[in-house]
Amino acid sequence: xxxxxQSPQNLTAQxxxxxxxxxxxxxxxxxxxxxxxxxxxxxxxxxxLSSGKKKHGRLIATINIQEKHSSxxxxxxxxxxxxxxxxxxxxxxxxxxxxxxxxLIIQP
Amino acid sequence: KAGVTQTPRYLIKTRGQQVTLSCSPISGHRSVSxxxxxxxxxxxxxxxxxxxxxxxxxxFPGRFSGRQFSNSRSEMNVSTxxxxxxxxxxxxxxxxxxxxxxxxxxxRLTVT
Numbered sequence: 001x002x003x004x005x006q007s008p009q010n011l012t013a014q015x016x017x018x019x020x021x022x023x024x025x026x027x028x029x030x031x032x033x034x035x036x037x038x039x040x041x042x043x044x045x046x047x048x049l050s051s052g053k054k055k056h057g058r059l060i061a062t063i064n065i066q067e068k069h070s071s072x073x074x075x076x077x078x079x080x081x082x083x084x085x086x087x088x089x090x091x092x093x094x095x096x097x098x099x100x101x102x103x104l105i106i107q108p
Numbered sequence: 109k110a111g112v113t114q115t116p117r118y119l120i121k122t123r124g125q126q127v128t129l130s131c132s133p134i135s136g137h138r139s140v141s142x143x144x145x146x147x148x149x150x151x152x153x154x155x156x157x158x159x160x161x162x163x164x165x166x167x168f169p170g171r172f173s174g175r176q177f178s179n180s181r182s183e184m185n186v187s188t189x190x191x192x193x194x195x196x197x198x199x200x201x202x203x204x205x206x207x208x209x210x211x212x213x214x215x216r217l218t219v220t
Contacts, residue, residue: 041196043200045210045211088151093164095156095166096143096151098151098152
């Protein structure tokens, strides 16, 4: 079993829909990252969380440390949000451990 | 402020050769991490450097090595290349070990 599990693996939605991507992890962590990767490979860090909730524009990330679970929400989704969203966790001083990613397609 | 830069962007090598990849972090960032991304294994952690010291190493063979210079620039080296080393190699910089990471565009290595 992977230390970091993401769901769904693939998601296709219509423009304007509310999107939720989930991430569960099995170990104690010091921080959780949400990353966005567009075709071509560039990765952008969206959020780094250790507790609670963060919001940036139409993106919201939450984490529940007790349940070892995090969610990434996209409100009013747009075709430019189409990308792979990757959850990654950091355990203490260890390097990041990544989930396999969620492929999101937003259709106009 | 300039972002993280990686050189070269694309590289084709032959099995058995060695390769050196370079990463220049954002000015003021002292931590550099390296990652390998393949279709089969996804993203995997290679190394993490802070102030010229390797702080962490992922589960990769000794053919993979790296270093960080006094100006925080970092290089990684892969010796005796294998076909399975074909991947996108990404570096990321951060102000310190527990801060948000900023990723470079990656170096796409193809081993033939």
